[in-house]
Amino acid sequence: MRVTLRTVGELSVTAGLILTLFCAYLLWGTGAYTASQQLLLQRELAAGRIEKIELGGALAMLRIPRLGRGYEYAVVEGVDAEHLKKGPGHYPGSALPGKVGNFVVSGHRTTYAAPFNRIDELERGDEIIVEAREARYTYRVTSQDIVEPDEIEVIAPVPGKPDIRPIRPYITLSTCHPEYSAAQRLIVHGVLKQTELRKE
Numbered sequence: 001m002r003v004t005l006r007t008v009g010e011l012s013v014t015a016g017l018i019l020t021l022f023c024a025y026l027l028w029g030t031g032a033y034t035a036s037q038q039l040l041l042q043r044e045l046a047a048g049r050i051e052k053i054e055l056g057g058a059l060a061m062l063r064i065p066r067l068g069r070g071y072e073y074a075v076v077e078g079v080d081a082e083h084l085k086k087g088p089g090h091y092p093g094s095a096l097p098g099k100v101g102n103f104v105v106s107g108h109r110t111t112y113a114a115p116f117n118r119i120d121e122l123e124r125g126d127e128i129i130v131e132a133r134e135a136r137y138t139y140r141v142t143s144q145d146i147v148e149p150d151e152i153e154v155i156a157p158v159p160g161k162p163d164i165r166p167i168r169p170y171i172t173l174s175t176c177h178p179e180y181s182a183a184q185r186l187i188v189h190g191v192l193k194q195t196e197l198r199k200e
Contacts, residue, residue, distance in 0.1 A: 030085070034113035037086040041074035048133060053077050059090050060097050061131040062105065062115075066122060073115045075130075079106045088115050088173075091155060095169065097130040098137040098195055101157040102170040109175040109186075116175035119188050120144070128171055128190050135197045139171040139190035146177050147185050154187045168192065 041058040053059060055078040063072045079089040088107035095101030107116035122128075128139040147154055156162035159172055169192035177186035 030111045031113040033085060034087060034115075038074055038113070041076060041086060042072075045074055045131075045133075053096075055080075055092070056083055056086070059132070062088055063129040063131070064119075064122070064127070065129070066126045067118050073107075073113075075105055084108055085112050087113070094155060094172075095157065095166075097132040098135055098169055098192060100169055101166045102155060102159055102172055103130070104155045104172045104174065106174045109177075110179055116173060116186075117179070119173050119175060120177075120186055122188050128173070128188075130171070133198070135195050137169075137192055138194040138196075139169075140193045141188060141190045143189045145187045145189075147187055149182070149185055151185070154185075154189075159189050 042061070044058040045061055057077050059075045059077045061072055062075050065071075073087045075088050075090050076083050076086045077090050077092065079091055083089045084106065088105045090096075091104040091106065094104035097103050107119075108114055109117050122141050122144060124141055124143070126141040128141065130137045130139065145154070153160055153162045155172055155174065157166040157170075158164040159170055171190040171192070173188040173190075175186050176182045177184040
């Protein structure tokens, strides 16, 4: 009996250690991968080498002043798992930055650098800045909501109103809710307030 208990205890300690290491990898190890990919994407944007939009490629820079001066991520085209490992991803088929319609961006909340971990802190009027090749677009937050995963009308061209044709540019940020769960979605909406064209 003593040997059995000791064996079970040792196995429990080993399993606990393995689980702890796995959790550490999910929280910090995946972030290292995202950081390296972000470096490549940001260099691509800085060099201005984007001729056409491709899945997995850089699209624009995302900055949110309320989340700190150092908050900036290259937005990648695509929202498949492989794309979101690189950083926030633009939903293909949704509007491009600054264009009429809904520019929809999804991002991880707890792993792969967790770019959208703190978007729940955004308040009405806060700026969301998107720097594309042709211009710098400043959106202002209008609302925040928590929805079920199947409530896809939040990413419609006019958020929440799938039957209406858009006449202005919107932005929607989407991530999982609550943290460490995919039970629901945290959604932040905004509208375009300012466009600053880049000088040729």
